[in-house]
Amino acid sequence: MSIMEHNGAAMIAMAGADCVAIAADTRFGLRQQTVAVDFEKVFRMTDKTYVGFGGLATDVQTLRAALRFRLSTYELKEERVMKPKAFANLLSHVLYEKRFGPYFVEPIVAGLDDDGKPFLCGMDLIGAPVFCGDYVVSGTCTPNLNGMCEALWRPDMTPDELFEAISQCLLASVDRDALSGWGAIVHVITKDGVTSKRLKGRMD
Amino acid sequence: MTDCTFGFVGQKHKFVVVAADRSAARSIVVFKQDEDKVLELDASKLLGSAGSAPDGVAFTEFIQKNVALYEIDNGTRLDTFATANFIRNELAQALRRGPYQTNLLLGGLDRESPLYADDEASLYYIDYLASSNKVNFGCHGYASNFILSIFDKEWHPDLTVDQAKDLVQKCIDELQKRFLINLPAFTVKVLDKDGIRNLPLAANE
Numbered sequence: 001m002s003i004m005e006h007n008g009a010a011m012i013a014m015a016g017a018d019c020v021a022i023a024a025d026t027r028f029g030l031r032q033q034t035v036a037v038d039f040e041k042v043f044r045m046t047d048k049t050y051v052g053f054g055g056l057a058t059d060v061q062t063l064r065a066a067l068r069f070r071l072s073t074y075e076l077k078e079e080r081v082m083k084p085k086a087f088a089n090l091l092s093h094v095l096y097e098k099r100f101g102p103y104f105v106e107p108i109v110a111g112l113d114d115d116g117k118p119f120l121c122g123m124d125l126i127g128a129p130v131f132c133g134d135y136v137v138s139g140t141c142t143p144n145l146n147g148m149c150e151a152l153w154r155p156d157m158t159p160d161e162l163f164e165a166i167s168q169c170l171l172a173s174v175d176r177d178a179l180s181g182w183g184a185i186v187h188v189i190t191k192d193g194v195t196s197k198r199l200k201g202r203m204d
Numbered sequence: 205m206t207d208c209t210f211g212f213v214g215q216k217h218k219f220v221v222v223a224a225d226r227s228a229a230r231s232i233v234v235f236k237q238d239e240d241k242v243l244e245l246d247a248s249k250l251l252g253s254a255g256s257a258p259d260g261v262a263f264t265e266f267i268q269k270n271v272a273l274y275e276i277d278n279g280t281r282l283d284t285f286a287t288a289n290f291i292r293n294e295l296a297q298a299l300r301r302g303p304y305q306t307n308l309l310l311g312g313l314d315r316e317s318p319l320y321a322d323d324e325a326s327l328y329y330i331d332y333l334a335s336s337n338k339v340n341f342g343c344h345g346y347a348s349n350f351i352l353s354i355f356d357k358e359w360h361p362d363l364t365v366d367q368a369k370d371l372v373q374k375c376i377d378e379l380q381k382r383f384l385i386n387l388p389a390f391t392v393k394v395l396d397k398d399g400i401r402n403l404p405l406a407a408n409e
Contacts, residue, residue: 036338062334
């Protein structure tokens with residue numbers, strides 16, 4: 001089994017009209033055995049930027065600390081909050097620094113620009129970014145996630161519609177993947193703030 | 205993987221139990237049957253280790269001495285969350301240099317800490333790849349295939365110490381009946397607001 005599939009993950013970030021949502025499962029497993037069902041994989045970087053890490057759990061935790069440090073240093077030096085695009089570039093750089101001994105994570109970044117426009121970015125484990133206008137996915141069931149998102153995404157969704165779409169995409173995808181699921185959390189980011197909700201899904 | 209350490213919190217997080225087997229073996233030979241693998245980091249922390257013995261001993265003793273150093277330097281004890289993060293960081297840094305092949309269960313009791321209610325016990329499951337999770341119960345090694353199911357069925361948040369003793373006994377009985385590797389004796393330690401003590405079990409008498 002690949003090292004990227006050791007712990008299991010599934011995450012989606014989707015864009016709506018002046019809002020973004022990012023959702024992930026909360027399973028922590030060691031291969032086939034589930035150890036914890038409340039493992040956070042999506043983290044707040046700034047009020048308007050969230051990042052989700054899918055892949056090896058130890059690197060998820062290491063990267064979270066490393067990025068928090070880099071971001072805090074930036075905010076202290078620059079006396080301003082980092083924009084989502086700048087953050088995505090920072091993350092890409094941090095990953096490529098380890099080009100020949102990489103962090104085994106494939107992150108997705110979801111944020112809102114200063115003018116309220118959604119920003120989405122997906123990356124591979126060495127930091128190659130792809131910027132999308134609709135959705136990005138990561139995890140152990142990306143074929144499922146891509147299929148569901150392609151079917152349910154439409155442009156200019158309101159925050160409520162976006163929440164519904166991303167939740168249905170995630171739950172349906174993880175139900176066919178043994179390594180992900182066991183709970184899910186969704187964050188919807190709008191210019192007024194962030195709403196976080198836990199989804200009630202199949203706990204198997 | 206043939207080593208076993210397991211643990212759980214009880215009574216609305218008022219105590220934590222950490223247990224481990226007592227066999228020290230290499231290949232087909234058992235060296236001793238009274239090895240204590242549940243290290244007392246200080247008066248309010250237990251660290252159970254499972255996995256490769258040299259790494260287990262070297263790393264856990266390293267952690268123990270650093271936890272003691274922190275108390276000397278700063279005049280206050282690290283809380284359990286901070287200790288778990290310290291352990292995780294050390295393992296993560298070593299992971300890509302010379303990894304420690306040791307899985308750990310950290311049980312701790314905290315008072316006067318911003319993260320915990322007074323006298324709150326917590327358990328952290330830390331695997332050898334340096335991922336850390338706060339859990340209600342956990343088990344490392346092949347034994348987890350047997351013990352986790354027992355915990356899923358029998359653990360509940362309001363366990364008393366007597367019920368905890370029965371639960372531990374159930375786990376040990378199951379291992380001794382169905383697990384291929386012979387584990388005749390276990391160290392079982394309880395940590396609550398009165399400190400650390402051994403839990404007397406029929407298997408160890």
